[in-house]
Amino acid sequence: MGREIVMTECSGKLCGYAFSRDAETPTEDEIRYSVPGDGGCDSGDGSCWQAYFAQARDSRFHPKELQDATAQIKKILDPLVEGPDGRTLSFVHTPFGTLLAWIKHGQRFAGPVVTSASTPEEIAAALGLINVGYDKPASASPEQSSV
Numbered sequence: 001m002g003r004e005i006v007m008t009e010c011s012g013k014l015c016g017y018a019f020s021r022d023a024e025t026p027t028e029d030e031i032r033y034s035v036p037g038d039g040g041c042d043s044g045d046g047s048c049w050q051a052y053f054a055q056a057r058d059s060r061f062h063p064k065e066l067q068d069a070t071a072q073i074k075k076i077l078d079p080l081v082e083g084p085d086g087r088t089l090s091f092v093h094t095p096f097g098t099l100l101a102w103i104k105h106g107q108r109f110a111g112p113v114v115t116s117a118s119t120p121e122e123i124a125a126a127l128g129l130i131n132v133g134y135d136k137p138a139s140a141s142p143e144q145s146s147v
């Protein structure tokens, strides 16, 4: 059956993401257009889960189509569970959808962080989300876009 996945201490419902910013005291434009920093977790709000799919017997809510989909997803994700520098593949739940990310579980950042309690705009910027209405204009810098 595939390899065994060791769930980290903070996996499951007691994990929450915390993304660092690049600057200690970012300006409004830096928040809006910042390059993503790094991803850790330190709260228990359930916004971050280790990316691991459970499998189940046939049922009305988990029929063969979903069992097959799960098997295909696991085939893709299981080789990616361990990321660089001890990071673990995780589902980061945002107001815009779920992002796959290699998270340093248990990592706390000294500076300001963006969490699930931050504004949608801050979350979109900190995670570098695209196509959610807060994208950096492709051909204009923040200074040029205000003309």
Ligand SMILES: [Zn+2]
Binding pocket: 010, 011, 015, 016, 040, 041, 042, 048, 104, 105, 106
């Ligand atoms: Zn965690």
